[in-house]
Amino acid sequence: MRDVYVLGIGMTRFGELWASSFRDLFVEAALEAIGDAETDRLDSMYIGCMSGGLFVGQEHIGALMADYLGRAPIPATRVESACASGGAAVRLAYLEVASGASEIVLASGVEKMTDGADVTAALATAADQEYEVYHGVTFPGLYALMARAHMFKYGTTREQLAQVAVKNHYHGTMNPNAQYPFEITVEQVLASSMVADPLRLLDCSPVTDGAAAVILASEEIAKKAQAHPLVRIAASAQASGALALHDRDDITYLDTVAKASQLAYQQARITPEKVDVTEVHDCFTIAELCVMEALDYTEPGKAANLVEAGETRIGGRMPINTSGGLKAKGHPVGASGVAQIAEITAQLRGEAGDRQVAEARIGLAQNMGGTGASCTVHILEGLA
Amino acid sequence: MKSPQYTREIPQRYRLEAQKCKQCGKIHFPPRLICDACQSRDFEDVHLAGKGRVLTWTVIHVAPAKFDLEAPYVIAIVEMEEGVRLTCQVVDCNPEELALNAPVEMVFRRIQEDGQADIIQYGHKAVLQRE
Ligand SMILES: [Zn+2]
Numbered sequence: 001m002r003d004v005y006v007l008g009i010g011m012t013r014f015g016e017l018w019a020s021s022f023r024d025l026f027v028e029a030a031l032e033a034i035g036d037a038e039t040d041r042l043d044s045m046y047i048g049c050m051s052g053g054l055f056v057g058q059e060h061i062g063a064l065m066a067d068y069l070g071r072a073p074i075p076a077t078r079v080e081s082a083c084a085s086g087g088a089a090v091r092l093a094y095l096e097v098a099s100g101a102s103e104i105v106l107a108s109g110v111e112k113m114t115d116g117a118d119v120t121a122a123l124a125t126a127a128d129q130e131y132e133v134y135h136g137v138t139f140p141g142l143y144a145l146m147a148r149a150h151m152f153k154y155g156t157t158r159e160q161l162a163q164v165a166v167k168n169h170y171h172g173t174m175n176p177n178a179q180y181p182f183e184i185t186v187e188q189v190l191a192s193s194m195v196a197d198p199l200r201l202l203d204c205s206p207v208t209d210g211a212a213a214v215i216l217a218s219e220e221i222a223k224k225a226q227a228h229p230l231v232r233i234a235a236s237a238q239a240s241g242a243l244a245l246h247d248r249d250d251i252t253y254l255d256t257v258a259k260a261s262q263l264a265y266q267q268a269r270i271t272p273e274k275v276d277v278t279e280v281h282d283c284f285t286i287a288e289l290c291v292m293e294a295l296d297y298t299e300p301g302k303a304a305n306l307v308e309a310g311e312t313r314i315g316g317r318m319p320i321n322t323s324g325g326l327k328a329k330g331h332p333v334g335a336s337g338v339a340q341i342a343e344i345t346a347q348l349r350g351e352a353g354d355r356q357v358a359e360a361r362i363g364l365a366q367n368m369g370g371t372g373a374s375c376t377v378h379i380l381e382g383l384a
Numbered sequence: 385m386k387s388p389q390y391t392r393e394i395p396q397r398y399r400l401e402a403q404k405c406k407q408c409g410k411i412h413f414p415p416r417l418i419c420d421a422c423q424s425r426d427f428e429d430v431h432l433a434g435k436g437r438v439l440t441w442t443v444i445h446v447a448p449a450k451f452d453l454e455a456p457y458v459i460a461i462v463e464m465e466e467g468v469r470l471t472c473q474v475v476d477c478n479p480e481e482l483a484l485n486a487p488v489e490m491v492f493r494r495i496q497e498d499g500q501a502d503i504i505q506y507g508h509k510a511v512l513q514r515e
Contacts (some may be wrong), residue, residue, distance in 0.1 A: 144442035
């Protein structure tokens with residue numbers, strides 16, 4: 001396996017983008033990434049998309065997007081791993097370049113969620129249809145089961161959950177692409193409407209349209225490029241686990257996140273303390289805490305203390321979700337894992353604007369599907 | 385849920401039929417073709433007795449369309465006496481009555497309807513065991 005570099009990044013604004021179609025979202029992000037990479041060459045492409053079928057009635061997404069990007073006949077494959085579809089697309093593009101099969105590959109993610117589909121039902125397909133969803137559980141409901149179990153086991157409080165959303169909204173104010181670039185308070189979170197007790201509306205990531213794309217390339221090509229400081233993919237790892245939350249040994253512990261991150265730390269030859277900037281899959285506030293614990297950023301049950309102490313804010317010891325995270329930036333499900341790579345790359349290039357983390361050299365992106373049954377972890381290294 | 389899929393699962397939905405791995409003893413609900421713990425394919429049938437305890441719960445306020453008229457309702461993860469866990473509704477109670485490890489008993493109830501075919505679909509919900 002050879003080294004792989006991030007040559008270009010692009011994303012649409014995230015939000016309710018009624019004027020943009022599913023295919024236009026993808027093309028806009030892909031063109032921005034191609035422009036950013038200053039390359040005309042593309043050998044193949046992967047498109048992460050959770051449910052074009054349920055959201056807009058469209059499958060066969062690979063060829064559609066290659067056609068509308070004006071890149072047919074290159075191979076184009078749609079990748080699905082629920083909300084980890086984007087991370088999985090990045091990983092496949094990485095493997096294709098690392099193996100030597102291709103020199104330049106586009107990895108993207110796209111979701112068009114606000115065209116009127118039954119979003120709750122579509123998202124619920126990421127859980128076990130026959131033994132979870134059949135009984136009336138929703139996605140917020142599954143994370144609420146996790147949250148209450150975490151409260152019982154570790155004494156995590158309602159206010160501590162709210163602080164995750166408050167921090168991510170603060171970061172979102174500095175991201176021009178964020179869906180909700182405004183601050184919120186703990187009081188507002190606690191007063192927002194109940195979705196699935198104990199989780200309220202402002203604990204939940206929103207319904208979002210958007211797309212993101214990154215261009216991955218071999219060392220030979222990356223070293224000729226002059227446009228940006230080099231960013232190398234130091235690790236790409238993935239793990240699978242039980243789809244049904246009730247089948248996990250510990251409902252509060254995301255074992256796929258632990259497994260994928262351990263593999264990634266080994267591959268990158270680093271320990272978690274070396275990571276300067278992190279994007280995690282905060283689909284709900286409780287998710288960010290559980291992910292921090294599974295990433296071994298702290299002991300199980302202790303993540304909320306780090307959030308409370310401001311350690312995960314920009315300027316803190318371990319900034320998390322500088323983009324605003326899924327909560328404030330928005331969560332077009334198939335695109336989120338790719339947007340994370342774009343954010344980490346911008347941070348490691350020193351191009352993250354107002355939200356730049358000083359001297360960021362190593363970044364980690366964690367993306368997961370369902371209640372964590374699929375997880376990808378990427379570690380990137382800036383060579384500036 | 386479409387009726388072929390529903391009909392296939394009647395042994396689990398109506399009778400809580402599970403299986404026990406003959407090699408390692410792990411009980412699976414629903415049954416599987418291969419044991420995820422030891423890779424054995426040798427099982428014996430067992431019925432869950434229907435008694436368990438609440439490990440965690442939520443009250444669903446924003447429900448899927450099919451369950452909209454029932455909201456708010458309680459969903460829990462229940463650990464059965466046999467050690468397996470399942471997700472189900474907890475009914476005939478106030479959410480305030482729920483507690484960690486509260487003992488429950490599974491009861492046979494109507495779960496949902498298939499919208500187009502109007503087929504009423506059944507299964508198990510939990511009720512609190514009050515001493
Ligand atoms: Zn076994």
